[in-house]
Amino acid sequence: MKTMASKPNVAFIGLGAMGIGMAIHLLDDGFPVTGYDVNPMTLERLLAMGGLSATSPKECVQDASLIVCMVANSTQTEDVFFADATGAVFGLAQNAVVVLCSTVAPGFPVKLLDRIHREFQRSDIELVDCPVSGGTIRAARGSLTILSSGGKEGLSTAQPLLKSMSETLYEIEGGLGAANKVKLVNQHLAGIHIAASAEAMGLAATLGVNTKEFYEKALKSPACSWMFENRVPHMLSNDWTPHSAISIFVKDMRIVTSEGLLQDFPLYIASATERLYQYAARLGYERDDDASLVRIFLGQTLSLVSEATRFQTLDDHHSTELICRLLETVHTLAAVEALAFGHKLGISVRTLTSIISNAAGASESFKKIAPMIWAGDFSSGCTIAETRDILKDAITLAQMHNYPLQLTATTLQLLHQAVVYGLGEEGQPALLKLWTTSALSADR
Template sequence: MGSFESPTDIGFIGLGAMGFGMASDLQRRPQYTVMGFDIWQPSLDKFVTAGGRAGQSPRDVARTSQFLICMAATAQQLDSILFDNSAIYELPRDATVVICSTVPPTYYDTLPARIASIGRPDVAVVDAPVSGGTLRAANGTLTIFAAGSSNALDRATTLLHDMSERLYVISGGLGAASKVKMINQLLVGTHIAAASEAIALATKADLDTREVFDIIQCTSGSSWAWTNRVPHMLEEDWTPLSALNIFVKDMGIVVSTGRAAQFPLPIAALVEQLYISASAQGFGKEDDAGLVRLFLRGPGESAIRKSKSAPLCPAAIESLSRTVPKVAVIGLDKVGRNLAVAFAQSGFDIHVFDADEKRIQRLVASNSGVSIHRTPTTATQAAGILILRVSDKDHALDFLFGPPKLAAALAPDAVVLLSSTLSPSHVRMIEDRLAYAYPRIALLDCPVFHSGSSESDRISMMLYSGSHTAVSRAGGIFLAANRGFDNVRRVSGGVGSASTVKLIDQLSAGIHLVAAAEAMAFATHLGLDTSQLFELLRNAAAWSWMFESCVPKLLKGTHDPDSPLLALARDLGMVLDEAKGLMFWAPLTSGAHNLILSAMTRTGGSTSLLV
């Protein structure tokens, strides 16, 4: 449908936080004249002040509306507008009703027949739920999912384009767009809850939350919700750009639809209860980022921890020592091999050991110029830097203190870079053991992250935390890492802090993976085109790194040998152990952990993606 040739009469019912912005934006456009109605008089008065016209009732608004836009809060309110107040009956001939409310998809199952039964089969209906919040509503930059008959969509396309920045037409007829919005809300609501749990844990662990926010944006724990909502949490600004009660309603729609369809939604059901609990504590009318307060309720704990100091950036290490006579790398898994190659290419004298001959051969094939040893002791002898890649704290303790007793083989004033993913409390325990037995040897907590591309082996981020003395001794390593990796960051707070940030990344990634699997399985059950759905949601508020990275494999049914399930099961277990030690409530982490373990049990221990 082309542009309207003369001002088109729009009726807009529902002038709440979103509806007011949408109606006001349309009113500012010369091609539309807008008459609004809301049962709350202050909203109606505000709309008149903004230049709109006020209707006296839904019937009054409907009489002159070529398009009637409904932005009611619930399906019950929508029913009251359309039928109890007879707005449908009063519409001009061939008018179009555009339902932007988020309602259960089942609402549309009988709607056309109900409209026809009162003698108005000429009225077209477009299922057009919106997403984006109050600011985007006021700017006409919403995301709109639209579905309906071809006739209805032809009539409304120009109007919908004017109301949105992104308009997605969903195949499947009335109700299909509401199904997509429901899946979107399942993911966004879960991601906000995951961000709340993560930031609260960072506060409980005495981390600098601004550092955590900045780092996680670049890792597998990132999401649109993280980038959009966490700044509100850090500022403790609960101005309702998107009220928490919206997710009480929307997660309720998700869970009730699943219940009616006899489809299990364990993560969505848990998230719904979190929003209900937060609303019951008085947070419902404030911004949904305020959900974080649910995790911080307790004696003396109600505020997000603020920044404590500026982190030492890699560039600031330029003045520190770069001369390292020898660097040993013990453990040549993918990460260890990449570290050895990267540092060798930067000119370091690299000596390596691994008991697995296949790993040795892979390194030999890379022609990296490293020196390969048959024992860990000879590789480590007189080394100034020891990079240790181990599977758990027991292996770390064995290498350092029991045969082969690598700590004793190191040069005086050496530094151990513990680059495995270990429990922060275990990293601190290892530091204490070193300080007692070898007081001149320093430890740096130094976890690493894989790159954002699942096809690439490159490590994109290295975190490190520890004393200034230890960082000074290893300065050259971090200079090389800064040139070789996408991002190298010092985490303030001492040994254990970097590992805590890594676990917070895994907390987010694990919850996001389970939510993605649950959402796409539910979409399949509802008959949605999951390929189309993936393309829509990866560009919407439902986006997360795990969604974009893992869902294509899930849809293809491929089994990835490098799947994150096994690592996530281990790491989420660490998160839960740390949370227990801090007396921190981590319900989403617990739920995701159990679902991942359940999936692995059903597949005989397979590490393939959830299916």
């Protein structure tokens, strides 16, 4: 009779909203898990589910061959590993593999491993960067999307653990940090799409459009994005329970724009979006759901989008169509900016298209324009001049109601710039030339 091979011991550091679900799922899947977190309540929950708890990162990792780090950011990661006497680096078992699941700047995993190797003389330690997405429910179900990159041995050792936690697991070529480059592009798009959804829904409510009916129409149109479909119901119900807090996108958009600064790469729409999240955080919304960003567009009537679900149905086809075109256009410019940025980071359009089309950064605009850019087709579809004129109408309508269209205004300026550069009669994929003159074909 065959006996089942025992699964390796796992140290799980960072038992926040997603981390605790991931850790409990690993327990359910037969992995012995020891956890550490600064919140004693999450440790009690892990203990109740059959796990073990530790009083420090050092104690947590001592018997583990796999260490999952799921803290909020790079600063917390450094504290976890290098804090005097209690840091994980002082307790790492021989040949342990660190699985870094936090979303961090692409260069950070390399720096972290280099410090472990050089400063602490632990060249036996492997590290893989494996940013995750999918939210708390999917974390608990083991159905996350995980991007992974790093050395072959580390990835091979970590694979059973990663497969247990994921429904979709990608291995990104390019070495340590490549996975976080792809995650960076995805977060660029996801953050913009939430903000664009908020801007559009606020405009619809301000114009007196029934917001529930508008949402249902937009879902079936080229204006739709994954984030629009997922987050607008929160706006319609005035539900700011933090499934994903504004603070997460304050952090993630900062990572995006900081990388743009590091690469000397202009990120017009991402930078405008970052300012919206920062403003919302300063208003005190930091811990609320990211869909609550809509409130910064609504003045004194913060629940207007929810209230507008009860507005009498109006035959306002023009406003509905204009807002849909507005969303579609912002999504299109965001897609072009993201693809150009990914290219700058060394990630091919082919890779980005295959992953992001099925991730939280997806939109109908992305799915349409990415293959055109990949194929070098800059003439198809609506011309840049025609697109600009549509947005001009939207801006004019919003001005009549003193409604702020920050992302739309940024998008319009980019379209104006493209026309000035002589691109007006070319198709929307030619907007790529605002960021780069090189082709982004699949083999580059």
